[in-house]
Amino acid sequence: MKVFTEQLNDSMNRTELSQDQVFELLKNMRRRYAVHYLRRENRAVDFSDVTDHVAAWEYNTSPTDLLSKQRKRVYISLYQTHIPALADAGIIDYNPETGKIRPTNRIRVFDDYLNVFTKPTLPWDRYYLGLALGSGLLFVSIWIRFYPVAMLSWYVVILGVMAAYGMVAAIHYWYTQSTIPETPPELHATDG
Template structure:
């Protein structure tokens, strides 16, 4: 039942609506995460077990046959056909393989843990603090004995450290990067 014409090296352009539709379902996000963890290829039975375990917050060994069957059936009848039509996976004889098109989904998934602020707001705040520092320097709040290169260095280091941390967190929260899907890492 594999999709003809879409190989791992061919990349299909997904519309924004397609991407949002694909990522709108938790089970599909979990499935994509699990496939990425398995070097971009997984058996449907293993995939269903892992997704059922995450959905039920259990170890794979503790899921029931009913939980496993429920996920297996919906994956086979609904979610895999949706992903295959979008060109994100191929599905053949129980083996699910990601295509290059799946890589384009990562940029749309920005997971912000519950105890964090969105990065855009963080950088807006950091820019406001930097501007306040520049204004304070300009009006002479700080003693003139502090060398003039200290302030631009402080501002640059604040942005550099923030950006480095942001890159690290973004990579950690990508589908397939951690043991659990990003939304379960909170």
């Protein structure tokens, strides 16, 4: 029975989350705060770091100024409910023995729902399209022996195009990570 349950969880983790599942996962503020922290860090972190940041945001203080009672209250609910729910959905990998939590790529499903990015997003699709069109034009120019492009070797052109795509992808990744604010956007929401 245990093997069947593990296989069922594994298959659930590989499928896309429905909108209802996303809303169910995001209905609790502590879970949203945990998702925000993990999305912002985008690396393996200690359970205690998640607890400290979620509690600090909840109690509107800094992690160093938290009272042990506040930290404990948040720790218990994260440990018993929220972190296991995120792990069961495949949003994070959680090792209870080491206390390490690592977000998976599936955590990005929440970006649109949580308004993660506060800076205006750049039109990356146009950058990639321009790079593809420019690469195609460069290849055609070499093929028809258009001077002065025909002086370049295929090897140099292919390496240059690959380097250009790599640089744009790296800049895109850096920009995306740098647009995630330090605190959850809902802490900055105003009613007016």
